[in-house]
Amino acid sequence: MEIFQTIMLALGSFFANPLLYVGLLAIYITASKRVRHERSFFHTRVYRRMADFFVPVWPAILIGLCVSLVFVLVGLVISLPVIIIMTAITIILALTLQLRWLTASYAIGLTIIALAFLPVVEDQPFILDYIGVINTELIVPTLALLLSLLVMAEAVLIFRNGSVYTSPRLVRASRGKWIGYHLSERLWIVPILLFIPEGIIPTFEFWPVIPFAGLDLQPLLLPFLIGFKQKVASTIPKASIQPVGKQVMYLGLILLLLSIGSLYVSWLAFVVAGFAIVGREFLWLQANNRDKKATRFFAERADGCTVLGVLPGSLAEKMNIKIGETIVKVNGQKVQDETSFYEALQSNSAFCKLDVLDYDQEVRFEQGALYDSEHHQARCITSKKRCFPI
Numbered sequence: 454m455e456i457f458q459t460i461m462l463a464l465g466s467f468f469a470n471p472l473l474y475v476g477l478l479a480i481y482i483t484a485s486k487r488v489r490h491e492r493s494f495f496h497t498r499v500y501r502r503m504a505d506f507f508v509p510v511w512p513a514i515l516i517g518l519c520v521s522l523v524f525v526l527v528g529l530v531i532s533l534p535v536i537i538i539m540t541a542i543t544i545i546l547a548l549t550l551q552l553r554w555l556t557a558s559y560a561i562g563l564t565i566i567a568l569a570f571l572p573v574v575e576d577q578p579f580i581l582d583y584i585g586v587i588n589t590e591l592i593v594p595t596l597a598l599l600l601s602l603l604v605m606a607e608a609v610l611i612f613r614n615g616s617v618y619t620s621p622r623l624v625r626a627s628r629g630k631w632i633g634y635h636l637s638e639r640l641w642i643v644p645i646l647l648f649i650p651e652g653i654i655p656t657f658e659f660w661p662v663i664p665f666a667g668l669d670l671q672p673l674l675l676p677f678l679i680g681f682k683q684k685v686a687s688t689i690p691k692a693s694i695q696p697v698g699k700q701v702m703y704l705g706l707i708l709l710l711l712s713i714g715s716l717y718v719s720w721l722a723f724v725v726a727g728f729a730i731v732g733r734e735f736l737w738l739q740a741n742n743r744d745k746k747a748t749r750f751f752a753e754r755a756d757g758c759t760v761l762g763v764l765p766g767s768l769a770e771k772m773n774i775k776i777g778e779t780i781v782k783v784n785g786q787k788v789q790d791e792t793s794f795y796e797a798l799q800s801n802s803a804f805c806k807l808d809v810l811d812y813d814q815e816v817r818f819e820q821g822a823l824y825d826s827e828h829h830q831a832r833c834i835t836s837k838k839r840c841f842p843i
Contacts, residue, residue: 455653456653459652459653459654459671459672462671462673463646463671463672463673463674464674466673466674466675467644467674467675467676470540470675470676471540471544472540472543472544472642472675472676472677472678473642473676475543475544475547475678476547476555476640476642476676476678477506477642479547479550479552479555479640479678479680480505480506480509480640481502481505481506482550483505483552483638483640484502484503484504484505484506485502487500487502487505487620487636487638488501488502490620490622491620491621491622494621494622494623495621495623495762497764499620499621499762499764500618500620500765504618505639505640508614508617508618508639509610509614509639509640509641509642512610512613512614512641513610513641513642513643513644513679514643514644516606516609516610516641516643517606517643517644517645519606520602520603520606520643520645521644521645521646523602524599524602524645524646524647525646527598527661527662527663528648528656528660528661528662528663528670529595529598529599529647529648529661529663530591530595530647530648530649530650530661530663530670531592531595531596531599531647531648531649532592532649532650533649535564535568535592535596536649536673536675538564538567538568539560539561539564542560542563542564542567543555543560543678546559546560546563547678551680551682552638552639552640552680552681552682553680553681553682553683553737554680555640555678555679555680556603556604556607556678556679556680556681556733557599557600557603557604557606557607557677557679557729558600558604558607558729558730558732558733559730559733560677560678561596561599561600561603561726561729562600562725562726562727562729562730563726563730564596564726565593565596565597565600565722565723565725565726566723566726566727568592568593568596569723591663593715593719593722593723594663594712594715594716594719594722595663596722596726597708597711597712597715597721597722597725597726598663598709598712598713598715598716599647600708600712600725600726600729601705601708601709601711601712601725601729602705602709603643603645603677603679604701604704604705604708604729604733605702605705605706605709606643606679607679607681607701607705608698608699608700608701608702608704608705609698609702610641610643610679610681610698611681611694611695611697611698611701612694612695612698612699612702613698614639614641615637615639615681615683615694615695615697615698616637616690616691616693616694616695619635619636619637619685619690619694620635620636620637620638621633621634621635621761621762621776622634622635622636623761626749626752630752630753631753632686632749632751632752632753633686633750633751633752633759633761634684634685634686634749634751635684635685635686635689635690635751635761635776636682636683636684636685637681637682637683637684637685637690637694638681638682639680639681639682640678640679640680640681641678641679641680641681642676642677642678643676643677643678643679644674644675644676644677645674645675645676645677646672646673646674646675647672647673647675648661648670648671648672648673649670649671649673650668650669650670650671651668651669651670651671652669652670652671652672653669653671654669654670654671654672655669655670656668656669656670662716663716683697683737683740683741684741684744685744686744686745686747686749686750686751687743687744687747687748687749687750688747688750688777689750689775689776689777689812690776693740693744697736697740700736700739701733701736704729704732704733704736707728707732708725708728708729708732711724711725711728712725750777751777754779754789755789756779756781756787756789757779757780757781757787757788757789757810758779758780758788758789758790758794759777759778759779760774760775760776760777760778760779760780761776762776763775763776768805768821771821772805772807772819772820772821773819774807774809774819775811775812777812778809778810778811778812779809779810780794780807780808780809780810781808781809781810781816782797782807782808783797783798783805783806783807783808784797784798784800784801784804784805784806785797785806786800803822804820804821804822805820805821805822806818806819806820807819807820
């Protein structure tokens with residue numbers, strides 16, 4: 454009976470945690486905003502709202518299982534008061550509606566910094582009545598280890614899933630021309646298994662690695678929010694976002710080394726927190742500045758129409774048209790804007806043949822049959838002046 458109650462408490466802690474519902478609400482708001490922008494630019498949505506919920510699910514679960522396995526082997530123990538503080542800080546970050554701040558670097562980093570002011574809090578007994586007593590010497594190194602491993606998990610998610618289903622956008626340049634770009638805005642709700650004191654799982658001499666006063670442990674499944682946001686205008690999304698994932702991984706490895714050092718020198722945990730916040734902000738600014746200084750990839754051109762987005766299930770997707778490629782001819786006719794594209798498309802109501810310039814600047818040919826019900830699937834994501842075929 455005790456084992457059953459322990460398992461139910463572990464699972465129930467996930468669904469009872471307010472961060473789960475804060476995350477779902479943040480995803481809904483982000484998805485609604487995305488759809489609204491896409492319809493204002495192109496008079497159609499590119500992806501359904503549910504894509505923002507379903508696309509991150511399996512990557513988040515898989516990375517959560519991997520990280521949880523490490524934490525179980527290490528025996529990572531966090532006290533309930535620290536979980537309350539970390540949850541409160543994450544909710545405050547969520548209120549900014551900036552998904553990029555919903556990461557371990559900020560949430561756990563700020564939690565560690567907040568614990569540095571714990572002596573001040575101890576002079577306010579009414580606060581301790583709500584959050585309880587915290588053993589800073591044990592908790593801070595544990596949080597540093599948790600932070601570093603979650604930053605590495607963030608890196609994997611960005612590399613593998615950050616460039617999937619990005620949202621195409623349009624903006625007017627300073628000279629009045631339309632410039633296309635992609636916005637990757639994603640939130641992963643990652644389930645992580647941790648331990649808190651006072652349960653039925655016994656501790657041993659070498660487990661957990663950071664001993665917690667010899668108390669038996671209770672597993673808890675907690676939702677951790679990992680957000681990501683990046684604007685890409687200088688290249689295709691994958692080519693710009695995956696390098697960011699690698700850089701975040703390097704940051705995570707540095708943090709991991711420092712957090713291991715904090716097991717022996719506890720003040721290094723505060724270095725981990727500060728370095729995580731500054732490092733993650735630096736990487737975001739670096740990616741933005743690099744993209745701004747580079748030549749615009751989705752710009753108007755006189756020798757074809759650049760593909761800004763491809764509708765799932767559309768004829769363009771069936772013809773293997775990819776984002777960033779350029780359609781130079783439709784049914785043998787050269788195209789350079791919305792009017793010429795549609796005129797060439799309508800020259801043959803039953804068949805569509807495209808000359809496509811790929812990433813290597815080589816022309817390949819794609820063709821497919823058109824049906825009355827599929828004409829809308831061959832249309833373009835358009836601005837008022839130029840077309841970006843989908």
